[in-house]
Amino acid sequence: MRGLLRSVILLAALTGGGYAGLRAWPIGEDASRITLDGDARRGAYLARAAGCVACHTDTAAQGPAMAGGAPLDTPFGSFVPPNITPDFTHGIGGWSKYDLARALREGISPEGQPYYPAFPFEFYAGFSDQDIADLWAALATVPPVAETRGENDMRFPFSMRSGLKLWRATALLEAESAPVLGRSDDWNRGRELVEGAAHCGACHTGRGLLGGLDADSFGGNDDLPGGSAAPSIRAADLKEDGWTASALAYALETGITPSGDVFGGSMAEVVEQGTSFLDEADRRAIATYLLDAAPVPSDPDALAQLR
Incomplete structure (x- = not known):
């Protein structure tokens, strides 16, 4: 019942006069810039642990590393993990450490748009500035690939990305990974x-x-x-x-x-x-x-x- 109510609210907001307000609704925090130097070796280890390689490489099609993964078919539509090589046109070559930090920790693109939750950013919210710097250093070592695996193909109303701002307010759960006293x-x-x-x-x-x-x-x-x-x-x-x-x-x-x-x-x-x-x-x-x-x-x- 709770999920149904949230769906009704979302649909009403997207089909009514609230859509313009959703587009203008700011999200995220103005985080500080990251000036730390990264350790590419540690970043590569974190990229493996975090599933970056597995998700953003289409191994079944023998695609280039990190150049985009196989489509993920869901009831909301098809998600395509994007190219995250340093290519400036098709990848993230134009990003900064700050852009990477916002994407990983908050699920927000460099343009300020929310990412779909197929990207598990809620689990990365606890990444430290050093983690981000290390990942940034590791990604810089990946050969740039000038191609894309395709675009997301979302069903209406989920194709309206601004609606994700309501989703974030009602359904987003951030993971808790902080240490617990009394444990080894x-x-x-x-x-x-x-x-x-x-x-x-x-x-x-x-x-x-x-x-x-x-x-x-x-x-x-x-x-x-x-x-x-x-x-x-x-x-x-x-x-x-x-x-x-x-x-x-x-x-x-x-x-x-x-x-x-x-x-x-x-x-x-x-x-x-x-x-x-x-x-x-x-x-x-x-x-x-x-x-x-x-x-x-x-x-x-x-x-x-x-x-």
Whole structure:
């Protein structure tokens, strides 16, 4: 019912006199400029962890690295991950570190337009200035590619990008990846990756009528782009299916499950282009967190200091 109400509000706003107001409605924050020097090696590692390579490379078509990914078919239309090579015409060669920071942390284009939530920017909100500088340095090393994989093909009214401003106000949930007192460094590193860069919840959490993530995380999603599904990765379900920390860490490296089967579909790509490149400690941290993802009670005042 809540999702239906939000849909009605969105449609009314887009078809009524509110559309002009939506176009003029400013979004985002005027963040400070980033002057830090980046570490391209660290940025490349973060790009793998964050799925940049997997999403923005059409591996099935043997496309050039980061030059645009395969279309994602959804009930709202088809999304095409764009070219993020340093090409000035088709890629992000004309961007600045500030533009990259706004895109990743706020989901806003250099022109001030909101990005569709197929781009999981809500999980990148916690990226530090150093993270952005490192990613910027890494992206600068990618060969520029003067091509595009195509344009988004959205259904009305979702083709009206200004309507995303209402979506942001009603359905956007920012991930929480800050450390939790009373937990180990390994567990907190896993939390940072799972709830942040690795954005596991983007696929393994269901979405509402307007595409917003459910507040109840990791319960699985039967309606992924292309009609595929992602299972629950809640701790109890993982344990029931025979997963241990060592088995899960190994699967994130090799794609091989405890039963001897292998991951298929988009998860196979996540492993091949992402988690297999992570170091053993980070894969183990992800497994540790997922198999024990309920935070321990902490002192609220002390916890607030960590956020």
